[in-house]
Amino acid sequence: MTVVSNDDDTGRDQPVAEEGPATPPPDTVKGTLDSARRYRDQVLSVIPGLLIHRGDHILHCNEGLARLLGYEAPDDILVLPSVLDLVPEDAVYAERQAYARCLSGVIRHDVRRIKRFRANHDLQWFDQLLEPVDWGGQPAVMEMLAQVRPHTGFIELPHQWQRLQAAIDAMPNGVLMLDSEGRMEGLNSEMLRLWDYPPGLFPPGTPMDVMLHYNHERGDYGDGTPSEKIAMMRAQLTRKGAHNAERRVPSGRVLDIRTAPRADGGMVVTHMDITDRKRIEDELREAKEHAETLLRELQDTQQQLIVQEKMASLGQLTAGIAHELKNPLNFVNNFADLSGELLDELLELLGPMDARLSADARAEADDLIDSLKGNLLKIANHGRRADSIVKSMLAHSRGGGGEWQETDVNALVDEALALAYHAVRAQDRDFNTAFVRRYDPAIGTLKIVPQDISRVLVNLFTNAFYALRKRQTLDSTGGYSPTLTIATIDRNDRIEIRVRDNGIGMPQTVIEKVFAPFFTTKPTGEGTGLGLSLSYDIVVHQHRGRFDVSSVENDHAEFTITLPRAATAMALGERRKT
Amino acid sequence: MTLGILVVDDEPDVAELFKQRFRAELRNGQVAFHFATSAEQALESLASGLTPETFLVLSDINMPGMSGLDLLQRLRAQSPDVPVIMVTAYGDIENRRRALDIGATDLVTKPVDFVELKKMVNSIIAQTQAA
Numbered sequence: 001m002t003v004v005s006n007d008d009d010t011g012r013d014q015p016v017a018e019e020g021p022a023t024p025p026p027d028t029v030k031g032t033l034d035s036a037r038r039y040r041d042q043v044l045s046v047i048p049g050l051l052i053h054r055g056d057h058i059l060h061c062n063e064g065l066a067r068l069l070g071y072e073a074p075d076d077i078l079v080l081p082s083v084l085d086l087v088p089e090d091a092v093y094a095e096r097q098a099y100a101r102c103l104s105g106v107i108r109h110d111v112r113r114i115k116r117f118r119a120n121h122d123l124q125w126f127d128q129l130l131e132p133v134d135w136g137g138q139p140a141v142m143e144m145l146a147q148v149r150p151h152t153g154f155i156e157l158p159h160q161w162q163r164l165q166a167a168i169d170a171m172p173n174g175v176l177m178l179d180s181e182g183r184m185e186g187l188n189s190e191m192l193r194l195w196d197y198p199p200g201l202f203p204p205g206t207p208m209d210v211m212l213h214y215n216h217e218r219g220d221y222g223d224g225t226p227s228e229k230i231a232m233m234r235a236q237l238t239r240k241g242a243h244n245a246e247r248r249v250p251s252g253r254v255l256d257i258r259t260a261p262r263a264d265g266g267m268v269v270t271h272m273d274i275t276d277r278k279r280i281e282d283e284l285r286e287a288k289e290h291a292e293t294l295l296r297e298l299q300d301t302q303q304q305l306i307v308q309e310k311m312a313s314l315g316q317l318t319a320g321i322a323h324e325l326k327n328p329l330n331f332v333n334n335f336a337d338l339s340g341e342l343l344d345e346l347l348e349l350l351g352p353m354d355a356r357l358s359a360d361a362r363a364e365a366d367d368l369i370d371s372l373k374g375n376l377l378k379i380a381n382h383g384r385r386a387d388s389i390v391k392s393m394l395a396h397s398r399g400g401g402g403e404w405q406e407t408d409v410n411a412l413v414d415e416a417l418a419l420a421y422h423a424v425r426a427q428d429r430d431f432n433t434a435f436v437r438r439y440d441p442a443i444g445t446l447k448i449v450p451q452d453i454s455r456v457l458v459n460l461f462t463n464a465f466y467a468l469r470k471r472q473t474l475d476s477t478g479g480y481s482p483t484l485t486i487a488t489i490d491r492n493d494r495i496e497i498r499v500r501d502n503g504i505g506m507p508q509t510v511i512e513k514v515f516a517p518f519f520t521t522k523p524t525g526e527g528t529g530l531g532l533s534l535s536y537d538i539v540v541h542q543h544r545g546r547f548d549v550s551s552v553e554n555d556h557a558e559f560t561i562t563l564p565r566a567a568t569a570m571a572l573g574e575r576r577k578t
Numbered sequence: 579m580t581l582g583i584l585v586v587d588d589e590p591d592v593a594e595l596f597k598q599r600f601r602a603e604l605r606n607g608q609v610a611f612h613f614a615t616s617a618e619q620a621l622e623s624l625a626s627g628l629t630p631e632t633f634l635v636l637s638d639i640n641m642p643g644m645s646g647l648d649l650l651q652r653l654r655a656q657s658p659d660v661p662v663i664m665v666t667a668y669g670d671i672e673n674r675r676r677a678l679d680i681g682a683t684d685l686v687t688k689p690v691d692f693v694e695l696k697k698m699v700n701s702i703i704a705q706t707q708a709a
Contacts, residue, residue: 326667330689331591338598387689 049126049145052135054103056082059135068126068145070119083143086116088123090273093252094196102130102141110198113189116145125169125189127199148189148199173270174255180265182208182234194251194271208234220249246274254278318517318530322393329386336379343372392530393517407450410439410488413497416454417486420461424469433468433482442490446563448543453563456535460499460559463531466522467503467557474504493565494545500558506551514549539563581703582630584612586620586637586649587665599692609699617644621652634702635662636686636695639673647676654681661702665690 026032049065051058061074069086071077080086087095091114098112112128126145133142148169165186168175174191178184184206192199195215202211212230215221221229236245236259245257249271256272347369357365414437424431461484468482482502489496506514506521513519515536520529539545539561551557585596593613603609612628614620617637624632635653639646650662661683666674674685683702686695 326688327589331589331595333689334595334599338595342598 048129051077051083051143051145052133052140053083053099053143054135054138054140056084058083059140065145068147069116069124072119076119088115088117090253090275091115091193091251094193097252098130099141102132103139105132105139107131111200112196113148113192113199114145115189115193173272176269176271177262178208178267178269184208184211185266191271194249194253194255194273196249196251318393318533322390325386326390326394329383329390333380333383333387336376336383340373340376340380343369343376389528389530392528392534404447404449406445407448407453409443409446409448409495409497410441412450412454413439413457413486413488416457417461419454420458420465423458424462424465428469431465431469431472433465433484436483436485438485438487440488440490443488443495444490446495446565448563449538452538452542456538456561457497457499459531459535460561464499464501464503464557467501467505469503471502471504471554491562495563495565497561497563498558499560500556502556505553505555505557506549507553511549511551515547580607580610580630581633582610582612582628583699584614584620584623584628584632584635586614586617586635586641586646588615588638588641590615600696603696616641617646617649620649624653624657632660633706634699635660636665637662638665639670639677640667647673647680650677650680650682661706663695663698663702 026035044064044067047062047064049068050060050062051065052060058078058080061077063074066072066074066077069077077086083099084092084095095114098108101108108130112130113125114128115123115125118124125148127148129144129146131142131144133140165188168186168188169190171188172190174194175186175188176184176191177186183204184202185204187202189199191197201214209230212233213226215233216226216229221233247255247257249255253273253275256274257269258272259267259269261267417435464484468484472480472482485498485500487496487498487500489498510521515532516529517533518529519533520527536547539547543563545564546560546562548560548562549558550560585592593611596611596613597604600609600611604611610630612623612632614623620635620637637646637649646664650664653660653662658681662681663684663686664677664682665686665688666677667688677685684698686698
C-alpha cells in the first residue's frame with residue numbers, strides 16, 4: 001500500500017477542467033452541451049467531498065466525494081457497510097473519537113489532516129472538517145474532505161522544496177525537521193495526523209518552544225510545570241546523537257520517536273507508529289503468562305496425581321499383605337487360645353502333683369507352668385494386636401458398606417467430635433480442652449458416605465487430642481491452654497472442614513510422611529499408622545476430595561478436608577478393582 | 579446318636595483346630611467330623627457315603643478349584659435337606675449376599691467364633707430333631 005501524495009498534481013484524478021485556448025468554440029448543439037458539462041466538472045473540482053453519517057451508517061454522499069476518492073458515483077460509496085471502510089486501520093481509533101465528539105455537538109473549528117482509502121485501495125491524504133448536522137430529526141456527522149493544499153507559508157518556497165515536501169508526505173512515518181536554531185523547518189502529513197495537529201498550526205519557522213508549549217497546554221505532558229517539562233523535552237530533542245523515546249500520542253497510537261542530527265546542525269525527528277507491534281507484544285506476553293499459569297497448574301495436578309497413585313498402590317499392597325496374613329494369624333490366635341485351655345485341662349487331669357514330686361521339683365514345675373501360661377497369654381495378646389492391624393489394613397480395600405446419602409455436614413462433624421471426646425476422656429479423666437466451633441450454616445447437606453467421613457473426622461479429632469495432651473504434659477510454664485478449632489466453610493462448588501489444634505505440631509519431615517501407611521509418631525503398640533492413610537483414601541479416592549495439612553512445630557497443626565459438591569458415588573476400593 | 583459334620587477348607591490345619599475346639603463334644607460322641615480340603619473332594623466323599631451320615635456341611639468360600647459357592651449350589655440340587663453353613667471373609671458383602679441367595683442355611687464370619695458356631699450347630703440340631 002502506498003501513500004499517494006497529491007499536492008503537486010491536484011488535477012490528476014479530475015477530468016481535465018480546462019483544455020486551454022486550443023479548444024475551438026462549439027459549432028453543434030452537442031458541442032455546447034459538452035462545454036456545459038466541462039464547466040460543471042470544473043465547479044465540482046472545487047466543491048469539497050461531502051459525507052453524512054451516523055453511527056457507522058453512511059446516510060448521504062455527494063458527487064464531489066465520489067470523485068475525490070476515485071469512485072464512479074456516490075451510490076458506490078452509499079453501499080459500503082460502514083463509513084470506517086474508508087478509514088485505514090491505524091486511524092480508526094482517532095476517527096471514532098472525532099466522530100463521537102462531533103455527534104455529541106462539539107464543533108471543532110480547525111482542520112484535521114487525515115488519510116482515506118481510495119476506490120483502488122490506495123491511501124490518500126485529505127484535509128477534513130467535521131460539523132454536527134440534523135438529519136431526519138436526529139444528529140449526524142457532516143464530514144467534508146478537501147484536497148490537501150500547500151500552506152500559505154510554503155507557497156513561496158522554491159520548486160525543489162515543494163518536491164521535498166511531497167517526498168516526506170509520502171513517507172509512512174511522521175517526520176519533523178528542525179533547523180540549527182531549533183525552528184520548525186518542515187513536517188509531514190503523518191506527523192500532523194499522529195499528533196492531531198491541525199494543518200497550518202505550525203508554519204515554517206515556528207520556534208520549537210512554541211510547539212512544546214502548545215503540547216503542554218493541550219495536556220500532553222500531564223500536570224507538571226510547563227517550564228520543567230518543556231526544558232526536558234527540548235533537551236531531549238536537541239541532544240546530539242540518536243535519541244529514542246516511546247510515547248502514546250493523542251491519536252491513541254504508540255510512537256517510537258528517534259532524533260537524528262543533520263550535518264548543518266539541524267535535526268530530523270522521525271515518529272514511527274509501533275502500536276501494532278506493542279499490541280502483539282502485549283498479546284504475546286499475556287499468552288505466555290497464561291501458558292505459564294496453565295503449566296504450573298498442570299504440574300500441581302501431576303504432583304497430586306503422583307501422590308494419589310503412590311497412596312493407591314501402597315493401599316493396594318497393604319490390603320494384599322493383610323489378606324495373606326489373615327488366615328495364618330487366625331490359626332495362631334486359635335491355637336494359642338486352645339493351648340491355654342488344653343494346659344488347664346491337662347493340669348486338672350494330672351491332679352495335685354504334691355505327692356509325686358519333691359518340694360524343689362514342684363516349685364520348678366509350678367514355675368514352668370506359670371511361664372507357659374504367661375507365654376500363651378502373650379501370644380494371644382500380640383495375636384489380637386496383629387489382628388486389629390490386619391483389620392485396619394483391610395478397611396483400606398473394603399468399605400464398611402456405607403451408602404452414599406445426603407448428609408447434614410455440620411451435624412456429622414459435631415457428632416464425630418462428641419464421639420472422639422468421650423473416647424479420650426474415658427482414657428484420661430483429667431484431660432480438658434477448649435473448643436472453638438465455626439460452623440457455616442450455608443453448607444447444608446452434601447452427598448457423602450457418612451460412616452466413612454465420620455471415621456475420618458473421629459480419627460482427626462483423636463489425633464488432635466493426642467497432640468494437645470502431649471503438649472500439655474510437656475508444658476512446664478503452666479500458661480498453656482489447649483484449644484481445638486473446628487470450622488466448616490461453604491465454597492459453593494465444594495465445602496471445607498478445617499480441624500486445627502494448638503498441640504505439639506509436626507516438623508516438615510513428619511508432614512511429608514503423615515499419610516503414608518504404617519507411619520506413626522506414637523510409641524510402638526499405641527498406633528497402627530493406618531488412621532490417616534485410611535482417611536486419605538476415603539477423602540481423596542472415595543470422595544474425590546482433597547486432604548491438606550499444615551503445621552508449625554510446638555504451635556499448631558491444621559488439617560483441611562475439601563469435598564466436592566458433585567462427587568460420583570464410588571465405593572472405597574472400587575477404583576482399584578478396575 | 580452321633581451327628582456327622584463335613585468341614586470343607588483348603589487349609590489342612592482346620593481339621594486339628596476343629597477337633598480341639600469340639601474336643602468335649604467329640605469325646606462324648608455327640609458329633610463326628612469329616613474333613614475335605616477341596617469342594618471336589620467333599621462331593622466325592624458325600625457320593626461314596628460317610629459314616630456317621632453327614633448331618634451338616636460347613637464350607638469355606640475361597641478355595642482353589644471349585645469354590646464354596648459352587649459346592650453350595652450342587653448340594654442344594656443334590657440333597658436339599660442337608661443344612662450348609664458358609665464361612666465368609668470379614669466385610670465380604672457380595673459373597674454373603676450370594677451365599678444366602680443360593681440357599682445357605684446360615685453364615686459365619688472369619689475368623690470363626692467357635693462359641694457362636696457351637697450355638698448355631700446346636701440350634702440346627704434342635705430344629706432338625708423337632709421337625
